[in-house]
Amino acid sequence: MADLKAGVNQLFLREEELRTGMELLFYAYREFTSEPDEILGEIGFGRAHHRVIYFVGRYPKITVSELLAILKITKQSLSRVLGELVRQGFIDQQTGARDRRQRLLQLTDKGVELERQLSETQRQRIARAYRMAGAEAVEGFRKVMMGMLDDGDRAKFTPPAPARLATKR
Amino acid sequence: MADLKAGVNQLFLREEELRTGMELLFYAYREFTSEPDEILGEIGFGRAHHRVIYFVGRYPKITVSELLAILKITKQSLSRVLGELVRQGFIDQQTGARDRRQRLLQLTDKGVELERQLSETQRQRIARAYRMAGAEAVEGFRKVMMGMLDDGDRAKFTPPAPARLATKR
DNA sequence: CCAACCGCGTCAACATGGCTGACCTAAAAG
DNA sequence: CTTTTAGGTCAGCCATGTTGACGCGGTTGG
Numbered sequence: 001m002a003d004l005k006a007g008v009n010q011l012f013l014r015e016e017e018l019r020t021g022m023e024l025l026f027y028a029y030r031e032f033t034s035e036p037d038e039i040l041g042e043i044g045f046g047r048a049h050h051r052v053i054y055f056v057g058r059y060p061k062i063t064v065s066e067l068l069a070i071l072k073i074t075k076q077s078l079s080r081v082l083g084e085l086v087r088q089g090f091i092d093q094q095t096g097a098r099d100r101r102q103r104l105l106q107l108t109d110k111g112v113e114l115e116r117q118l119s120e121t122q123r124q125r126i127a128r129a130y131r132m133a134g135a136e137a138v139e140g141f142r143k144v145m146m147g148m149l150d151d152g153d154r155a156k157f158t159p160p161a162p163a164r165l166a167t168k169r
Numbered sequence: 170m171a172d173l174k175a176g177v178n179q180l181f182l183r184e185e186e187l188r189t190g191m192e193l194l195f196y197a198y199r200e201f202t203s204e205p206d207e208i209l210g211e212i213g214f215g216r217a218h219h220r221v222i223y224f225v226g227r228y229p230k231i232t233v234s235e236l237l238a239i240l241k242i243t244k245q246s247l248s249r250v251l252g253e254l255v256r257q258g259f260i261d262q263q264t265g266a267r268d269r270r271q272r273l274l275q276l277t278d279k280g281v282e283l284e285r286q287l288s289e290t291q292r293q294r295i296a297r298a299y300r301m302a303g304a305e306a307v308e309g310f311r312k313v314m315m316g317m318l319d320d321g322d323r324a325k326f327t328p329p330a331p332a333r334l335a336t337k338r
Numbered sequence: 339c340c341a342a343c344c345g346c347g348t349c350a351a352c353a354t355g356g357c358t359g360a361c362c363t364a365a366a367a368g
Numbered sequence: 369c370t371t372t373t374a375g376g377t378c379a380g381c382c383a384t385g386t387t388g389a390c391g392c393g394g395t396t397g398g
Contacts, residue, residue, distance in 0.1 A: 014296075017307075019227065020326065021295040022201075022288070024314040026220075027322040029198045030241070032191075046354055051195075058188065064375060072199070077356055079376065101365045101374040119191070126190040127183075129316030133309065138186075140302065140309020145193040147298030153196040157189065215383050233346060246385055248347065270345045270394050344395075353386070359379090366373070 035121035048081045050118050053107065056091055057115040061104040063096070070156075090114055204290035217242075217250045219287050222276065225260055226284040230273040232265070239325075259283055 036050050055070055056062060064082075068075055082105075085091045090111035096102030107115060130138050146154055205219050224239055225231055233251070237244055251274075254260045259280035265271030276284060299307050315323055 017299070018292045018295050020311070021299070022223075022291055023227075023325070024311065024318075025198060025201055027325075028314050028317045029194060031317060031319055031322065032194055048355060054191075058192075065373090073355085074357065075375075076358085076377080080355075083376090096374095099366070099374080103375070122191055123187045125317055126187050129313050130186070130190070132316040133312035136305075137309030137312040140306030141313035142189070142193065143302035143306040144298050144310035145197050147301040148197045148200060148294055149193075150200055153200065156192070156196075217384060234344095242384085243386065244346070245348080245387085249384080252347090265345095268345080268395075272346070339398105340396105341398090342396085344393100346392090346394105348391085349389085351387085354384085355382105356384100357380100357382075360377100362377075363375085364373100365375105366371100368369100368371075 032122060032125065035125075036118045039118055045084075046081075048077070049085060052078070052081050052085060053090065053111060053115045054119065056105045057107050057112065060106040062106075063102045063104060067105065085111070201291060201294060204294075205287045208287055214253075215250075217246070218254060221247070221250050221254060222259065222280060222284045223288065225274045226276050226281065229275045231275075232271045232273060236274065254280070 033047060037047055040046055040050055051071060052067070055067060059066070064075070064078070067082075068078055071078065082091070086093060089108055091105055092108050093103040093105055096104055133141070146157065202216060206216055209215055209219055220240060221236070224236060228235070233244070233247070236251075237247055240247065251260070255262060258277055260274055261277050262272040262274055265273055302310070315326065
C-alpha cells in the first residue's frame with residue numbers, strides 16, 4: 001500500500017518535473033527574445049536580423065554557408081535578412097583570400113553597436129539569473145542544457161574553437 | 170601585470186559565459202521544438218497548435234482569456250488555431266457554469282492522444298538531459314531558468330492553483 | 339431595470355520569416 | 369575542360385504573429 005502510493009507519487013513528480021522543464025523553456029525563451037524584439041521593431045527589423053547580427057558578431061569572418069549551418073535555415077531565408085543588413089551598412093562582406101567565392105562576413109562599427117544594444121538586455125537577464133542562482137547552479141544549468149542539444153550543436157561548445165576552424169580552411 | 174591580466178581574463182570569461190548561456194538557449198529551444206514540428210507538419214498543424222494543445226492539457230477547463238494570458242498572443246491569433254482544433258475534435262468547449270460567457274476548454278480523447286504524441290519526444294529529451302546531468306544539476310538548471318523569467322511567469326511555478334503542494338524543488 | 343462592461347468570436351488586411359523550386363554566375367577542383 | 373561548389377536571385381506559398389473594427393450575448397453595478 002505504502003509502496004503503491006510511493007510509486008504513484010514518484011510518477012507524478014516525474015511527470016510534473018518534466019512539464020516544469022518544458023514550460024521553463026517556453027517562458028524563458030519568450031522573455032528572452034521579447035526585449036530585443038521591441039528594439040528591432042522600431043528600426044524595421046525582426047528576430048531573424050538579430051540572429052544574423054549575433055552570430056556574425058560571434059564569429060567574425062564567418063562564411064555564408066557556415067552561418068547557414070548554424071541557423072539551419074535556407075539560403076533564401078538568410079539572404080533576405082542578410083541582404084538588408086549589408087545594404088544598410090550593419091555587416092560588410094569581403095571576398096575570401098583563399099577561396100574567392102566566399103563572402104566573409106563581419107559587423108561594421110554600426111553593426112557592432114546594434115549588436116551590443118540588442119544583446120544588452122539579454123546579457124543582463126542572464127547575468128541576473130546567474131548571479132541569483134550562484135555558480136554551482138550555473139554549472140548545473142549548463143549541464144542540463146547541453147544534454148538537450150544534438151551532438152552537432154553540442155560540439156560547438158566543447159572544442160577550443162568552433163568546428164569551422166578545425167576543418168579545412 | 171598579473172593583476173591586469175587576471176582582470177582582463179575574468180572579463181573575458183564573464184562575456185564568454187553569458188554568450189554561452191544565450192546560445193544554449195537558442196540551440197536548445199530549436200532542438201526542443203524541431204521534433205514536434207515535424208509531426209505537426211504532417212497533419213497540417215504548426216507550433217501554435219502544439220502550444221494550445223499543451224496548455225489546455227495542462228490546465229483542463231481553462232478559459233480563453235486565461236489561455237491568452239499564458240500565451241501572450243492576440244485573441245485573433247489564438248482564434249485561428251483554437252478554432253481548427255475545436256472543429257477537428259481535438260478540443261471541446263463547454264459553457265461556464267458560473268459565468269456563461271466563458272468557454273471552458275479541455276482536450277478530447279483525440280486531443281489527449283495528440284498531446285501525448287507531440288510532447289513525447291520533448292519529455293524524452295528533457296528526461297535524458299536530466300538523467301545525464303544528475304539531480305543536483307537539475308536543481309541548478311531550474312534555479313537559473315527561474316531567474317530568467319519575469320515575475321508574472323515565475324508565479325506560475327511557485328503557487329499554482331490546484332493539486333500542487335509546497336514541495337521544495 | 340438598464341446601460342455599460344466583459345468574454346468571446348469574426349472579418350479584413352498586413353508583416354515576418356520560414357519554405358520549395360528554378361535558374362544564374364563565378365571560382366575551385368578533378 | 370567539365371563538374372562541383374559558394375553564393376545570389378526571382379517567384380510564390382504557408383504559418384503565425386499583428387491592428388482595427390464590429391457583433392452578440394451574458395454579467396453587473398448604479
